[in-house]
Amino acid sequence: MSLTTENIKIISFDVKDIRFPTSLEAHGSDAMHTDPDYSCAYVTIKLKTGLEGHGLTFTCGRGTEIVVAACKSLSDLIVGQVVSDIYKDFGGFWRSLTSESQLRWVGPEKGVIHLATAAIINALWDLWGKLLNKPVWQLLADLEPEQLVSTIDFRYLSNVITKEEAVELLRRGRVGKEERMNQLLALGYPAYTTQAGWLGYSDETIYDLANKYMEQGFNAFKVKVGKNLFQDIKRLELIRNTIGWDRILMVDANQIWEVQEAIDWMKQLSHFKILWIEEPTSPDDVLGHAEIAKALKPLGIGVATGEMCCNRVLFKQFLQANALEYCQIDSARIGGVNEILSVYLMCKKLGVKVCPHAGGVGLCEMVQHLQMWDYVALSGTMDGRFIEYVDQQHDQFVNPTIVENACYMAPRTPGYSTTLKPEAISAYENIP
Amino acid sequence: MSLTTENIKIISFDVKDIRFPTSLEAHGSDAMHTDPDYSCAYVTIKLKTGLEGHGLTFTCGRGTEIVVAACKSLSDLIVGQVVSDIYKDFGGFWRSLTSESQLRWVGPEKGVIHLATAAIINALWDLWGKLLNKPVWQLLADLEPEQLVSTIDFRYLSNVITKEEAVELLRRGRVGKEERMNQLLALGYPAYTTQAGWLGYSDETIYDLANKYMEQGFNAFKVKVGKNLFQDIKRLELIRNTIGWDRILMVDANQIWEVQEAIDWMKQLSHFKILWIEEPTSPDDVLGHAEIAKALKPLGIGVATGEMCCNRVLFKQFLQANALEYCQIDSARIGGVNEILSVYLMCKKLGVKVCPHAGGVGLCEMVQHLQMWDYVALSGTMDGRFIEYVDQQHDQFVNPTIVENACYMAPRTPGYSTTLKPEAISAYENIP
Numbered sequence: 001m002s003l004t005t006e007n008i009k010i011i012s013f014d015v016k017d018i019r020f021p022t023s024l025e026a027h028g029s030d031a032m033h034t035d036p037d038y039s040c041a042y043v044t045i046k047l048k049t050g051l052e053g054h055g056l057t058f059t060c061g062r063g064t065e066i067v068v069a070a071c072k073s074l075s076d077l078i079v080g081q082v083v084s085d086i087y088k089d090f091g092g093f094w095r096s097l098t099s100e101s102q103l104r105w106v107g108p109e110k111g112v113i114h115l116a117t118a119a120i121i122n123a124l125w126d127l128w129g130k131l132l133n134k135p136v137w138q139l140l141a142d143l144e145p146e147q148l149v150s151t152i153d154f155r156y157l158s159n160v161i162t163k164e165e166a167v168e169l170l171r172r173g174r175v176g177k178e179e180r181m182n183q184l185l186a187l188g189y190p191a192y193t194t195q196a197g198w199l200g201y202s203d204e205t206i207y208d209l210a211n212k213y214m215e216q217g218f219n220a221f222k223v224k225v226g227k228n229l230f231q232d233i234k235r236l237e238l239i240r241n242t243i244g245w246d247r248i249l250m251v252d253a254n255q256i257w258e259v260q261e262a263i264d265w266m267k268q269l270s271h272f273k274i275l276w277i278e279e280p281t282s283p284d285d286v287l288g289h290a291e292i293a294k295a296l297k298p299l300g301i302g303v304a305t306g307e308m309c310c311n312r313v314l315f316k317q318f319l320q321a322n323a324l325e326y327c328q329i330d331s332a333r334i335g336g337v338n339e340i341l342s343v344y345l346m347c348k349k350l351g352v353k354v355c356p357h358a359g360g361v362g363l364c365e366m367v368q369h370l371q372m373w374d375y376v377a378l379s380g381t382m383d384g385r386f387i388e389y390v391d392q393q394h395d396q397f398v399n400p401t402i403v404e405n406a407c408y409m410a411p412r413t414p415g416y417s418t419t420l421k422p423e424a425i426s427a428y429e430n431i432p
Numbered sequence: 433m434s435l436t437t438e439n440i441k442i443i444s445f446d447v448k449d450i451r452f453p454t455s456l457e458a459h460g461s462d463a464m465h466t467d468p469d470y471s472c473a474y475v476t477i478k479l480k481t482g483l484e485g486h487g488l489t490f491t492c493g494r495g496t497e498i499v500v501a502a503c504k505s506l507s508d509l510i511v512g513q514v515v516s517d518i519y520k521d522f523g524g525f526w527r528s529l530t531s532e533s534q535l536r537w538v539g540p541e542k543g544v545i546h547l548a549t550a551a552i553i554n555a556l557w558d559l560w561g562k563l564l565n566k567p568v569w570q571l572l573a574d575l576e577p578e579q580l581v582s583t584i585d586f587r588y589l590s591n592v593i594t595k596e597e598a599v600e601l602l603r604r605g606r607v608g609k610e611e612r613m614n615q616l617l618a619l620g621y622p623a624y625t626t627q628a629g630w631l632g633y634s635d636e637t638i639y640d641l642a643n644k645y646m647e648q649g650f651n652a653f654k655v656k657v658g659k660n661l662f663q664d665i666k667r668l669e670l671i672r673n674t675i676g677w678d679r680i681l682m683v684d685a686n687q688i689w690e691v692q693e694a695i696d697w698m699k700q701l702s703h704f705k706i707l708w709i710e711e712p713t714s715p716d717d718v719l720g721h722a723e724i725a726k727a728l729k730p731l732g733i734g735v736a737t738g739e740m741c742c743n744r745v746l747f748k749q750f751l752q753a754n755a756l757e758y759c760q761i762d763s764a765r766i767g768g769v770n771e772i773l774s775v776y777l778m779c780k781k782l783g784v785k786v787c788p789h790a791g792g793v794g795l796c797e798m799v800q801h802l803q804m805w806d807y808v809a810l811s812g813t814m815d816g817r818f819i820e821y822v823d824q825q826h827d828q829f830v831n832p833t834i835v836e837n838a839c840y841m842a843p844r845t846p847g848y849s850t851t852l853k854p855e856a857i858s859a860y861e862n863i864p
Contacts, residue, residue, distance in 0.1 A: 066544060158690045
């Protein structure tokens with residue numbers, strides 16, 4: 001870290017409730033979330049020098065005000081801190097937020113308080129990137145293994161991975177790093193789209209959108225299922241007739257089923273050549289997912305989950321129990337970058353592919369950094385992996401995601417790509 | 433339900449942030465919560481007739497304001513409802529709260545939003561008891577099996593228990609009900625105390641308190657452990673020397689350990705004849721608890737957990753994985769009475785003992801109703817079961833818990849015993 005960051009204090013903390021009225025057009029509708037207004041709690045952390053870090057957590061409209069309240073409650077732990085002290089022991093600082101002796105009761109490490117933690121931690125990574133003049137994926141890739149590991153709280157993980165093992169994985173991950181970085185900068189990272197398959201869309205819309213995304217080069221499509229078996233079959237027939245049988249198709253039930261119901265329903269859809277079934281049941285049900293994964297494996301269908309997985313301890317168990325084949329980390333559900341790194345490390349150790357959840361507000365902007373770091377400095381491969389892509393709300397950001405030829409292009413600007421345009425804030429801030 | 437409740441609407445909803453400054457004397461201190469200020473979010477639901485239901489969720493001081501914000505966000509779903517419609521399909525109403533299409537994102541069914549749900553649902557049970565002129569334990573025991581089951585949302589539970597199986601368990605549970613009710617009214621339900629063993633107490637305080645509670649008839653004691661092995665051994669020696677070897681002793685680590693650490697540490701304490709180790713590691717780690725339970729079983733030590741178990745889906749897995757021997761339901765962590773009933777039913781089916789978590793603010797007042805219902809109308813036994821007892825904040829309630837001869841006496845007044853005295857509210861309300 002540059003010496004100029006020494007002794008610089010955080011002098012202010014601000015959080016805003018930003019809501020985009022997406023429910024008006026059924027964008028983002030699924031079996032559980034019928035009318036989401038894509039929203040976020042948007043945190044600004046300001047240094048004495050005037051430099052600002054921005055972080056956010058995605059929400060669905062109502063409820064954002066609760067996350068905002070939680071951010072405010074945590075802000076006392078942020079303002080007045082010397083920023084270089086945070087980065088010197090980022091793992092320790094992360095624990096001071098998540099284990100605050102009174103606040104932890106209302107989590108611990110889950111739900112509203114953890115969503116708020118994510119927004120704050122994400123802002124601190126954006127700030128760090130800006131201080132070092134690097135996009136976060138590169139900042140991560142350039143950290144020494146010991147430094148990177150020092151940002152992680154390994155509490156409750158030691159029966160699956162230790163700090164020492166993590167350092168070793170990162171050391172090995174560095175081999176060939178420069179070459180991969182060049183390839184990434186030239187070609188980007190593959191994306192798939194969910195855009196053609198929202199539950200609220202008409203057949204015509206689905207057909208048109210699938211064609212539009214094929215023309216843009218997309219070869220992998222995800223479709224929402226789970227409300228009505230007959231309609232699911234119709235929708236999948238339509239999609240397969242449109243995209244053909246060589247392109248990749250995934251389905252997403254958004255937690256609608258019981259365990260056995262998921263198995264039975266998916267058996268009826270298996271002839272559509274489905275790569276994964278996403279969120280077949282409760283996001284908390286590790287053993288249920290394991291049962292489903294076991295039953296669907298012979299049909300060639302993998303289980304994917306993670307966007308609502310509440311923390312690293314749940315992820316650990318999903319991995320231990322062979323309950324998922326595709327690990328869908330989310331950038332703002334668990335406690336920000338630091339905790340997500342621990343999930344990537346466990347996935348690397350146990351040989352599970354990470355395919356991040358994105359969409360919403362700012363999720364694409366953030367997860368691209370994480371997945372690119374993984375490619376450059378940890379797993380070293382894109383094989384069988386892609387990042388979800390939804391073409392919404394990007395124009396609200398100062399440095400939006402750039403997708404070309406169905407690939408996320410590596411961000412070049414410093415930070416975590418999380419800064420909203422001032423005009424987006426003034427147009428969409430929800431003031432009660 | 434009496435006809436007079438037909439068409440009566442809920443006309444107002446109020447929530448208050450109440451904090452008792454318990455941290456001043458280290459009451460309630462443990463390995464994770466070093467300075468709790470026992471607090472609650474306190475909900476009042478008022479009918480057009482003027483009748484009020486009161487419900488609360490326990491908190492530790494800071495953070496209560498977030499739960500209060502969540503209660504306010506949920507209040508739109510309460511005010512204006514016809515109260516008899518709620519009780520006619522209480523399970524459906526419960527789902528309408530916990531699955532609200534936008535709000536569920538900030539849970540789902542965990543953390544702040546679920547603590548708020550608990551406070552509201554608990555207030556509705558208090559109100560129901562008052563409407564029917566019955567304490568809640570009796571209300572529950574008098575409901576027909578089909579009626580009781582209709583209050584429960586069985587979503588995600590069907591691979592362990594179905595509605596039909598639950599009805600059958602309740603039918604069988606009714607045999608001998610009158611006799612057990614008479615016994616309960618005469619003798620009460622056994623309690624154990626945590627009062628002598630907080631981590632912040634001196635040896636002298638522990639010795640004096642253990643003697644005090646023995647004189648009151650207590651035969652089961654729980655002690656906090658986990659900060660320092662040497663000190664734990666000293667504390668347990670002191671306790672065993674004071675209470676002797678025929679009384680029951682449990683220890684509680686409040687989530688401080690890694691999985692293997694828990695096993696190793698407890699092996700060092702096993703000669704103290706310990707009934708259970710409570711919360712040995714992360715409350716989310718089902719598989720970790722299963723590993724600990726397996727390792728400690730040969731030493732005669734059971735695993736107990738539940739006070740921070742976030743919902744019925746986690747409880748289901750703890751039960752499926754043989755990860756706990758003592759199920760410590762909490763009255764305000766998962767979504768109130770309705771969801772807790774489903775946990776009791778799973779425990780009954782799988783032969784696991786329920787020993788509720790209590791203490792804090794109002795937890796003793798509430799859990800006594802649940803455990804008494806279980807005795808009268810479901811498990812039909814007190815064998816190996818007791819309710820935690822902590823002698824704090826009871827005098828703040830209009831109808832406090834009454835413990836005689838180390839037994840909770842069955843509440844006689846209508847409702848859920850959750851009404852705070854007006855003077856407690858005015859003295860301890862936290863107004864920002």
